[in-house]
Amino acid sequence: MQNTKHRATNYALYVAIVMGICVNSAFAAEAPAGGGLLSLLGIDPKTIIIQVIGFLVVLAVLWKFVFGKVGGLLEERREGIVAQLEQLRTDREELDRLTAETRQRLADIETEAQAKIQTAIAQGDAERQQILTQARQEAETEIARARAEIQREKDEAILELRGVVAELAIDAAGKIISEELNAERHQHIIDASISRLPAGSR
Template identity: 30%
Template structure:
């Protein structure tokens, strides 16, 4: 494979050279002028900054004295606020512990009530099912008195198992 002539590449090179010449003629001179003006402006700013620095040093000494007094006052305020915050935090924690204990006790009481209710319902259901099963096993008609006697005996036995 030999090198082939590429017209697009040649056109791009020519366009690039034209762009460089255009930039040199149109942009470079104004850019150099802007940079020169900027250098003069910076030199003026440096002189003004030096004068302001000296004034600032004088003000700094006065402000440092005021800052020391302000820091001392701030330290006192922070110590008072910290102490008040700690006291309030301890109070909040104590209240939260009391509330948590109360909620826990109420939940335990509710659980116990629900447990007793569930046990009673379960006993009733087991008794009814036991009577039905016993009736089928015996295959005879039971009187209400015999049925009630069997339920009471079953409940008594179930209560002893707990």
């Protein structure tokens, strides 16, 4: 727009110079002594003036209907280019922001995944240790119960054996008292009583 105005100013300056020359020549042509420069060149001053006026009219029309519109179009084009450049800059900044956010989000996801993996590993170790401890406790409880059962059965067997031995002793003593026995007969009764005992108590 400024270049267009500058060119129009130059055109107006040129026109003013030409008009000055023409007017000067016209007045010189009317001078009585030998004529002016235009007369020497065979140019009619009135024709020059008419042509200059026509040129100024054409210049005014062009200035109003052509230069103004062209300048407006150029200004609109310049503003459009500036707006596009500004939009490109804004889009680039938005793209950079989204890229940074995406990278940060990926880093956060990776950190969160690593934390979950470590938590799962620790939880698995804790559960494994708990299972081993529980199994050990159950085994110890079962062993203690089996030992108690064995001890109980052993105690019952001893009590039963004592009862049998007492009965046999009483029976043998009664037989010894009721009979007059020699040593061989006495030994035979004892052996018979012992043979009646359970096999594990001999």
